[in-house]
Amino acid sequence: MRGFDMSPLLRTTVGFDRLARTLDSLATEQVPSYPPYNIEKLNDDDYVITMAVAGFSQDELDIVVKENTLTVRGKTTADDNAEERQFLHRGIAARAFERHFSLADHIKVADARLENGLLHVSLKREVPEEAKPRSIPIATNAIGKQKTIEQKAA
Template sequence: MSRFDFSPLYRSAIGFDRLASLMENAANSGSTSNGYPPYNIELLSENQYRISMAVAGFAREELDITSHENTLIVKGSKEQAEQPQKNFLYQGIAERGFERRFQLADHIKVTGADLVNGLLHIDLVREVPEAAKPRTIAIGNSQ
């Protein structure tokens, strides 16, 4: 993968240094990600999103979802002590724990999560406060 230079973003944009850092980190760490578990990010409407993760074999009690500041962390841990030793001829289903992190944009809130047919659905919504919404500025008369 070729390396991109994001330094022009730093000098031409004010207040977007965090965005440029996130893009640079994503470009650098993209090749080190193991891709487990696979996931989709879906746009449901203008301000609603859904992350769907394939977590087949995990029970609700084995999954943990945490939202802290602008990071969403999804962890899965399998209980290995209670399962008997199995003799697989072929093992294609991963039974390992995982931790997947998502960087959330400002004003993105997690509204709910559900586990259906081996897919973990996490619903997100963008709630922009009134103070952050664009407003029209009237031009006054100096006379």
């Protein structure tokens, strides 16, 4: 199933052409399942992405924000004694990954912390003052207050 007809929506909106491209790419993109993650909304302006990155150290993780896309990468280092170890079952994935998150306008990364094998990336909506709603005063003409011009009789 390819593409959605976004033209009725786009006729009444301005600047949402990126939305159409995003929906098209989601229809064809295969979403990876590793590593598992949660996205939590704390309130209207605060969010947290939590990723299960067991086995990764802080040096092996990389977080980059570019043009409203948050990218989290994990690079594993070679295990020195991996050849000596014999696994009967290997259920803990230790492979490199790259996960992308599309961020809405005005969403900024506040901080990131690694604790107990979970990477927490805190996001905050910071709407600039010029983008916030503001009241526009309406000027009126004072119709009822007309000036009367008096003429002196000659």
